[in-house]
Amino acid sequence: MACKEKGKQSICFENPPVIKGAASIVSQKEGEGPYGQYFDVIEEDAKLGAETWEEAEGKFQGKVAELAIKKSGLSKSEIRYMVAGDLLGQLMASSFGLIDLDIPLFGVYGACSTMGESLGVAAMIVEGGFADHVVAITSSHFASAEKQFRFPLGYGNQRPKAATWTVTGSGAVVLSASKRCQELEEREENESLSKEAMAEEGKVKIKGITTGKIVDFGVKDSMNMGACMAPAAGDVIVQNLIDFGYQPEHYDKIITGDLGMVGKDILIDYVRAKGYDISDQYMDCGIEIYSREQNTQAGGSGCGCSAVMLAGYILKMLESGEWKRVLFVPTGALLSPVSFNEGNSVPGIAHGVMLEK
Amino acid sequence: MACKEKGKQSICFENPPVIKGAASIVSQKEGEGPYGQYFDVIEEDAKLGAETWEEAEGKFQGKVAELAIKKSGLSKSEIRYMVAGDLLGQLMASSFGLIDLDIPLFGVYGACSTMGESLGVAAMIVEGGFADHVVAITSSHFASAEKQFRFPLGYGNQRPKAATWTVTGSGAVVLSASKRCQELEEREENESLSKEAMAEEGKVKIKGITTGKIVDFGVKDSMNMGACMAPAAGDVIVQNLIDFGYQPEHYDKIITGDLGMVGKDILIDYVRAKGYDISDQYMDCGIEIYSREQNTQAGGSGCGCSAVMLAGYILKMLESGEWKRVLFVPTGALLSPVSFNEGNSVPGIAHGVMLEK
Numbered sequence: 001m002a003c004k005e006k007g008k009q010s011i012c013f014e015n016p017p018v019i020k021g022a023a024s025i026v027s028q029k030e031g032e033g034p035y036g037q038y039f040d041v042i043e044e045d046a047k048l049g050a051e052t053w054e055e056a057e058g059k060f061q062g063k064v065a066e067l068a069i070k071k072s073g074l075s076k077s078e079i080r081y082m083v084a085g086d087l088l089g090q091l092m093a094s095s096f097g098l099i100d101l102d103i104p105l106f107g108v109y110g111a112c113s114t115m116g117e118s119l120g121v122a123a124m125i126v127e128g129g130f131a132d133h134v135v136a137i138t139s140s141h142f143a144s145a146e147k148q149f150r151f152p153l154g155y156g157n158q159r160p161k162a163a164t165w166t167v168t169g170s171g172a173v174v175l176s177a178s179k180r181c182q183e184l185e186e187r188e189e190n191e192s193l194s195k196e197a198m199a200e201e202g203k204v205k206i207k208g209i210t211t212g213k214i215v216d217f218g219v220k221d222s223m224n225m226g227a228c229m230a231p232a233a234g235d236v237i238v239q240n241l242i243d244f245g246y247q248p249e250h251y252d253k254i255i256t257g258d259l260g261m262v263g264k265d266i267l268i269d270y271v272r273a274k275g276y277d278i279s280d281q282y283m284d285c286g287i288e289i290y291s292r293e294q295n296t297q298a299g300g301s302g303c304g305c306s307a308v309m310l311a312g313y314i315l316k317m318l319e320s321g322e323w324k325r326v327l328f329v330p331t332g333a334l335l336s337p338v339s340f341n342e343g344n345s346v347p348g349i350a351h352g353v354m355l356e357k
Numbered sequence: 358m359a360c361k362e363k364g365k366q367s368i369c370f371e372n373p374p375v376i377k378g379a380a381s382i383v384s385q386k387e388g389e390g391p392y393g394q395y396f397d398v399i400e401e402d403a404k405l406g407a408e409t410w411e412e413a414e415g416k417f418q419g420k421v422a423e424l425a426i427k428k429s430g431l432s433k434s435e436i437r438y439m440v441a442g443d444l445l446g447q448l449m450a451s452s453f454g455l456i457d458l459d460i461p462l463f464g465v466y467g468a469c470s471t472m473g474e475s476l477g478v479a480a481m482i483v484e485g486g487f488a489d490h491v492v493a494i495t496s497s498h499f500a501s502a503e504k505q506f507r508f509p510l511g512y513g514n515q516r517p518k519a520a521t522w523t524v525t526g527s528g529a530v531v532l533s534a535s536k537r538c539q540e541l542e543e544r545e546e547n548e549s550l551s552k553e554a555m556a557e558e559g560k561v562k563i564k565g566i567t568t569g570k571i572v573d574f575g576v577k578d579s580m581n582m583g584a585c586m587a588p589a590a591g592d593v594i595v596q597n598l599i600d601f602g603y604q605p606e607h608y609d610k611i612i613t614g615d616l617g618m619v620g621k622d623i624l625i626d627y628v629r630a631k632g633y634d635i636s637d638q639y640m641d642c643g644i645e646i647y648s649r650e651q652n653t654q655a656g657g658s659g660c661g662c663s664a665v666m667l668a669g670y671i672l673k674m675l676e677s678g679e680w681k682r683v684l685f686v687p688t689g690a691l692l693s694p695v696s697f698n699e700g701n702s703v704p705g706i707a708h709g710v711m712l713e714k
Contacts, residue, residue: 002534003486005437009461011487052699080362081568089446089505090693091466095571099704104366104568106474107466107706109448117463121478128485129360130368148446148695177359211438211461214452336447338505342409347456349464 004127007243009210009236015181016205016356017126019173020133021072022311025064026169027142030300030308033290038312039169040067046143046168054088057141058097060170060304061086065101065137068172068311072133076101079174080131083118085109086139086303087166088148093139103135111332112229112258113212114138115171115307116351119328120209122175123353132177139170140302149222149337162224162262164286165296171307173315175206203357204318207325210240210352214334218345222335225346226263226286226298229331232348233259234270236329240352241276248278252323255314256350257306257330258286260298285309306330318357326355361484364600366567366593372538373562373713374483376530377490378429379668382421383526384499387657387665390647395669396526397424403500403525411445414498415454417527417661418443422458422494425529425668429490433458436531437488440475442466443496443660444523445505450496460492468689469586469615470569471495472528472664473708476685477566479532480710489534496527497659506579506694519581519619521643522653528664530672532563560714561675567597567709571691575702579692582703583620583643583655586688589705590616591627593686597709598633605635609680612671613707614663614687615643617655642666663687675714683712 006012024039031042041063048063050056061084069076082101085108086093094107110117118136125131143153145166151157180197187193215232233256241248248254259267264284271278285306286299310328317323331350340346363369381396388399398420405420407413418441426433439458442465443450451464467474475493482488500510502523508514537554544550572589590613598605605611616624621641628635642663643656667685674680688707697703 002437002483002489005488054693054695054699055701080359085466087447088693089695090444090468090691092693092696095691095693095704096696096701099571099573102570104570105706106478106568109442109464109466111447121463124485124487125481126359128481128487130481130485131362132359211463213459213461214456216456334447334452336411336445336449336452338411338446339449339453342411344412344453347452349462 006208009239010208010243012208013127015127015178016207017123017175018178018200019204019315020176021068021174022315023064023067023071024171024308024312025060026308030167030169030289033294035289035313038316039308053141053144053147054092055096057093057139057144061093061097061137061139062100064170064172065135068135068174072174074133079103079133079135081106081125081134082137083108083122083134084137085114085118087145110349110351111334112301112303113330113332113349113351114303116330116353119353120211120351123206123209126175126177134175135172136175137172138303138307140166140304142166142168145302149335159297160223161297163297164225164258164260164299164301166302167289167300167305169304169308171311173311202319204315204355207354207356210236210243212236212350214347214349216345216347220345222340224262225301225333226260227266228333228346229348230259230263230266231270233329233331233350234267236350236352237271238274238276240327248276248281251281251325251327253283254278254281254327255283255285258301259284259331260286262298318355324357328353328355363565366596367565367600369565370484372484372535373564374480374532375535375557376561376672377533378425378531379672380421380425380428381528381665381669382417383665387524387526387646390651392646392670395673396665410498410501410504411449412453414450414496414501418450418454418494418496419457421527421529422492425492425531429531431490436460436490436492438463438482438491439494440465440479440491441494442471442475444502467706467708468691469658469660470687470689470706470708471660473687473710476710477568477708480563480566483532483534491532492529493532494529495660495664497523497661499523499525502659506692516654517580518654520654521582521615521617521656521658523659524646524657524662526661526665528668530668559676561672561712564711564713567593567600569593569707571704571706573702573704577702579697581619582658582690583617584623585690585703586705587616587620587623588627590686590688590707591624593707593709594628595631595633597684605633605638608638608682608684610640611635611638611684612640612642615658616641616688617643619655675712681714685710685712
């Protein structure tokens with residue numbers, strides 16, 4: 001068994017990678033929601049001066065990546081890799097939005113679970129000794145997503161209660177190899193730590209990951225993504241608890257990406273049927289990001305939803321000590337307009353990331 | 358600097374992951390080409406009994422993954438992760454084709470460079486100690502690709518000389534942690550190696566990788582992908598030579614994915630302008646896979662092209678000792694039908710993988 005494997009589906013990092021910096025950019029709607037104060041930038045123009053929605057989403061990614069790097073106190077040339085993705089066909093936002101950064105890129109796709117996947121891959125790259133600094137980025141955009149997956153915006157279609165509203169925004173996280181771990185291992189007795197290693201103490205670390213499988217319960221409703229994703233989220237949460245031998249109380253929060261109101265109920269029941277009650281710890285970025293008055297039906301969704309909530313809010317709650325341990329589980333519905341129109345179901349996938357200070 | 362970083366963009370593995378097995382499945386057209394004898398399975402029905410082309414492509418992936426695992430002498434439950442992708446929106450082929458394998462999945466996208474990306478990520482996972490066995494898979498399908506990127510098949514459009522023919526096929530590689538390296542390190546003097554470690558001697562290993570950046574020279578012709586990708590391929594090849602301090606002669610072959618006849622000439626000139634002559638070592642999977650009589654214009658293309666040539670031919674040439682060192686560089690054109698119709702250029706990306714016995 002490889003040395004860092006934990007249980008059936010998880011990894012436990014020996015030297016947990018450190019989140020050196022993070023940034024979030026959202027559009028006005030998210031800025032007007034209950035978490036508006038936590039985001040770094042609120043863009044009044046959701047098009048960012050671009051000619052198309054896809055280009056605009058790319059600009060969100062480029063901008064947030066630069067900001068996250070700046071906030072980490074690093075320069076672009078110190079970033080070895082980007083691990084990035086979005087919902088659009090051929091990862092259009094990442095492909096076009098990140099060119100100017102001129103950094104080697106691993107493009108990833110896990111639908112709205114992409115932030116979990118990119119963090120997982122970035123964490124392995126850093127902890128495996130392959131890079132000192134890696135950026136994980138994802139984005140989504142209401143207009144580019146509606147155009148691709150559902151109806152033209154001008155059509156003004158009705159939205160059923162189970163539908164979610166794709167978050168317009170992008171989040172980026174800079175993951176760095178832990179100097180502290182390294183120095184603690186190598187130092188002579190009483191030798192003091194470097195300034196850099198000392199600074200890590202207040203930072204959030206990735207303790208481990210639980211990587212998800214594709215789960216298909218046969219749901220065919222593209223307006224009810226919560227139901228498509230809930231079983232995948234449930235499987236990853238339960239597997240994480242089993243792999244590490246934890247009870248839900250181990251975590252202050254277990255936070256899914258974008259299950260929304262309908263998915264939430266399914267998830268809690270699904271996990272309960274497997275012997276765990278997570279209702280006390282449970283939170284969903286999609287339910288949180290908009291207020292009920294913002295008429296988003298079941299809540300927010302999209303790769304950007306969990307990404308901006310992580311960079312904007314979750315990391316701050318961990319840094320402040322309000323929360324100590326969080327299981328962050330971005331959730332993805334593997335919906336393609338083509339497969340959907342061909343009558344296929346919408347399988348789900350979810351990726352768990354264990355965050356600790 | 359992280360311990361395994363090499364130069365500006367490369368990684369040198371301390372314990373090179375071993376390619377324990379590989380498999381390739383193609384359709385009849387590839388089977389009739391000059392490399393037909395090397396592929397494991399030639400499917401007469403390019404639809405594999407599926408109802409849609411997308412489903413068919415997924416079936417290619419599922420089938421080739423199972424075959425590669427079987428050929429490695431492993432069981433499905435021993436595979437810790439799959440790293441998989443394809444050209445279709447939302448990675449339709451991987452999303453639907455790999456469900457039944459029930460293995461945690463990292464979805465990746467690098468256009469036709471995806472086999473290079475998936476091998477790179479898989480190699481880091483294995484060498485970093487996160488898994489003993491990982492499968493890297495990609496596919497492409499002429500019919501699903503034409504439908505998505507160009508014209509409906511029934512339209513029977515003319516194909517300019519620079520156009521390539523998307524390969525229908527899928528290749529999978531099982532990467533495993535090197536037991537041999539581990540035992541050589543840990544053994545007492547004169548202690549003999551285990552059977553498993555002995556068996557590794559004939560196997561191909563991944564010595565290192567060079568990860569590419571997005572490169573955009575502003576080419577806007579979706580019927581001339583070779584020109585879009587050549588600069589990206591050139592940059593990765595040159596960077597690999599610089600990072601490791603090699604001359605082209607170090608490699609028996611430098612093999613790109615699918616530049617085709619037009620891209621080949623551009624690449625050789627581009628690399629020559631940077632001070633390296635690779636014309637003696639150079640080979641392109643896209644040029645090789647079809648004969649001139651098969652009327653594919655500039656050659657083959659698609660994620661599947663480099664994947665089946667790797668699994669079917671390149672690895673065999675390395676295993677037999679015919680070649681000793683290969684730089685394998687799958688090349689991707691980040692073409693999206695949406696961005697293309699919006700008037701954008703087609704940026705390129707390429708990922709280098711160093712193969713040695």
